[in-house]
Amino acid sequence: MNAVNHCMSxxxxxxxxxxxxxxxxxxxRHLLVQKGYQNLSMxxxxxEIDYSATSIYLYFDNKDALLHALIxxxxxxxxxxxxxxxxxxxxxxxxxxxxxxxxxxEFGLANPEYYEIMFQLRPERMKRYPAEKYRQARQNLEFFSxxxxxxxxxxxxxxxxxxxxxxxxxxxxxxxxxxxxxxRVDVRIERETFIDTAVRQTIRSYTPSGQPAPSx
Amino acid sequence: MNAVNHCMSxxxxxxxxxxxxxxxxxxxRHLLVQKGYQNLSMxxxxxEIDYSATSIYLYFDNKDALLHALIxxxxxxxxxxxxxxxxxxxxxxxxxxxxxxxxxxEFGLANPEYYEIMFQLRPERMKRYPAEKYRQARQNLEFFSxxxxxxxxxxxxxxxxxxxxxxxxxxxxxxxxxxxxxxRVDVRIERETFIDTAVRQTIRSYTPSGQPAPSx
DNA sequence: ATGCAGTGATTAACGGCGTTCATCAACAAT
DNA sequence: ATTGTTGATGAACGCCGTTAATCACTGCAT
Numbered sequence: 001m002n003a004v005n006h007c008m009s010x011x012x013x014x015x016x017x018x019x020x021x022x023x024x025x026x027x028x029r030h031l032l033v034q035k036g037y038q039n040l041s042m043x044x045x046x047x048e049i050d051y052s053a054t055s056i057y058l059y060f061d062n063k064d065a066l067l068h069a070l071i072x073x074x075x076x077x078x079x080x081x082x083x084x085x086x087x088x089x090x091x092x093x094x095x096x097x098x099x100x101x102x103x104x105x106e107f108g109l110a111n112p113e114y115y116e117i118m119f120q121l122r123p124e125r126m127k128r129y130p131a132e133k134y135r136q137a138r139q140n141l142e143f144f145s146x147x148x149x150x151x152x153x154x155x156x157x158x159x160x161x162x163x164x165x166x167x168x169x170x171x172x173x174x175x176x177x178x179x180x181x182x183x184r185v186d187v188r189i190e191r192e193t194f195i196d197t198a199v200r201q202t203i204r205s206y207t208p209s210g211q212p213a214p215s216x
Numbered sequence: 217m218n219a220v221n222h223c224m225s226x227x228x229x230x231x232x233x234x235x236x237x238x239x240x241x242x243x244x245r246h247l248l249v250q251k252g253y254q255n256l257s258m259x260x261x262x263x264e265i266d267y268s269a270t271s272i273y274l275y276f277d278n279k280d281a282l283l284h285a286l287i288x289x290x291x292x293x294x295x296x297x298x299x300x301x302x303x304x305x306x307x308x309x310x311x312x313x314x315x316x317x318x319x320x321x322e323f324g325l326a327n328p329e330y331y332e333i334m335f336q337l338r339p340e341r342m343k344r345y346p347a348e349k350y351r352q353a354r355q356n357l358e359f360f361s362x363x364x365x366x367x368x369x370x371x372x373x374x375x376x377x378x379x380x381x382x383x384x385x386x387x388x389x390x391x392x393x394x395x396x397x398x399x400r401v402d403v404r405i406e407r408e409t410f411i412d413t414a415v416r417q418t419i420r421s422y423t424p425s426g427q428p429a430p431s432x
Numbered sequence: 433a434t435g436c437a438g439t440g441a442t443t444a445a446c447g448g449c450g451t452t453c454a455t456c457a458a459c460a461a462t
Numbered sequence: 463a464t465t466g467t468t469g470a471t472g473a474a475c476g477c478c479g480t481t482a483a484t485c486a487c488t489g490c491a492t
Contacts, residue, residue, distance in 0.1 A: 041448085042449080042451085043448080043449070052472075053451090054470080054471070055470060055471080057450095062451075063451090120394075122252075123397075123398055124254060161409075161413075164405055164410060167395070171388060171391035171414055172388045173391065175389065175390040175392070176384070176391070184335075186354075188379065189380055189383060193377075194380060197380050201381075201421040201422070258480085259478070268441070269479085269480090270441085270443085270481085274440065274441080278479075279479065
């Protein structure tokens with residue numbers, strides 16, 4: 001009818017040429033990061049790219065599927081961060097674990113909207129999340145697990161069950177990020193101090209002496 | 217018109233007599249606990265109590281205000297739990313802190329819907345939350361703070377800044393509860409084991425020897 | 433008794449949401 | 463020339479929170 005012809009856009013960028021799926025995803029990411037998860041709606045995405053809302057359903061089964069794609073992006077970004085950090089301290093498990101903890105927290109604080117959909121979404125919303133991606137997401141924990149076991153082998157860490165310890169470390173980090181993002185930490189506490197203490201105490205609970213080991 | 221006369225209900229219970237505000241709150245709590253926060257809507261509450269949705273606005277400014285009332289309830293319930301726990305170990309700081317940690321986690325697992333609105337709501341939703349209640353909510357942390365400082369005075373805890381330490385403990389506990397509620401803990405790990413380890417490691421990071429102190 | 437203000441409730445409506453359905457235009461293949 | 467496919471659309475359904483206008487009823491002052 002009076003719809004704009006989308007086949008050959010007059011825009012010279014060519015960004016919306018062919019694969020609309022990419023454009024939708026880019027816009028969704030942009031909207032998520034700019035306005036937060038609360039303001040991420042199918043209709044707003046559609047408005048932004050000047051398509052009808054129903055068009056999105058040609059490329060994504062539903063809103064959750066679109067969200068899963070964004071979560072996947074976030075997981076890959078986190079993976080890249082942790083991977084770079086791990087390589088930086090490849091031969092010092094303690095320092096590496098410390099750096100990994102800091103990297104995780106920094107990721108959360110730098111990408112709050114990503115963090116929310118990645119780790120703070122209620123289980124119901126995640127029910128449809130494909131198990132294959134679940135496994136990929138869990139790979140991020142492998143960095144911590146590896147540092148723990150290598151440290152244990154080197155005698156600088158005291159670890160009963162690496163799997164359990166990895167989870168408890170993750171719990172600490174997740175709690176730290178969550179409290180910071182929700183602005184629920186006592187305002188009289190400096191953010192840096194809080195983070196440093198949290199990381200130090202987390203690692204301290206795995207060093208036999210209770211004191212931080214010298215170098216690795 | 218065809219509306220039911222609400223002034224004199226035929227129901228002999230008298231529960232909906234007079235203060236509708238109470239009834240709304242009770243129904244909201246019931247709906248929250250039964251169906252979760254996702255399914256808590258003004259219209260559903262209204263349907264449940266056979267009133268129009270707009271009637272709720274005669275007693276609550278908006279949905280957030282209603283939510284704040286529920287949050288307050290949850291905070292008081294948590295306070296009661298922690299208070300009872302603290303009194304049980306009034307003369308043993310270490311044991312008390314351990315019991316407090318377990319009590320907090322148990323509260324979260326036993327009241328997941330309350331926990332969600334109390335601690336997992338995004339900042340935007342909490343913007344209107346009255347500061348006076350914020351302070352009351354923070355009182356729950358005092359139990360942990362007290363155990364820490366008393367333990368430090370007795371020489372069984374090594375605490376630099378009690379305020380910071382309290383926050384990091386809270387972070388650990390919050391992370392632990394969040395991961396469990398979101399079902400994101402490795403399924404091969406037993407829940408009990410995970411909780412015990414998390415609590416033990418949390419406390420361990422504040423004991424000078426790195427080992428749990430004997431009795432208090 | 434009549435009029436009036438206040439109270440507690442209602443319906444209608446607005447604009448938002450995710451999603452489904454029927455339809456339509458353009459194109460490719462027969 | 464007819465068919466089928468593909469990519470897009472508008473209308474509609476049933477939700478949602480919230481606002482505005484309205485109504486019935488009460489108690490009270492005149």
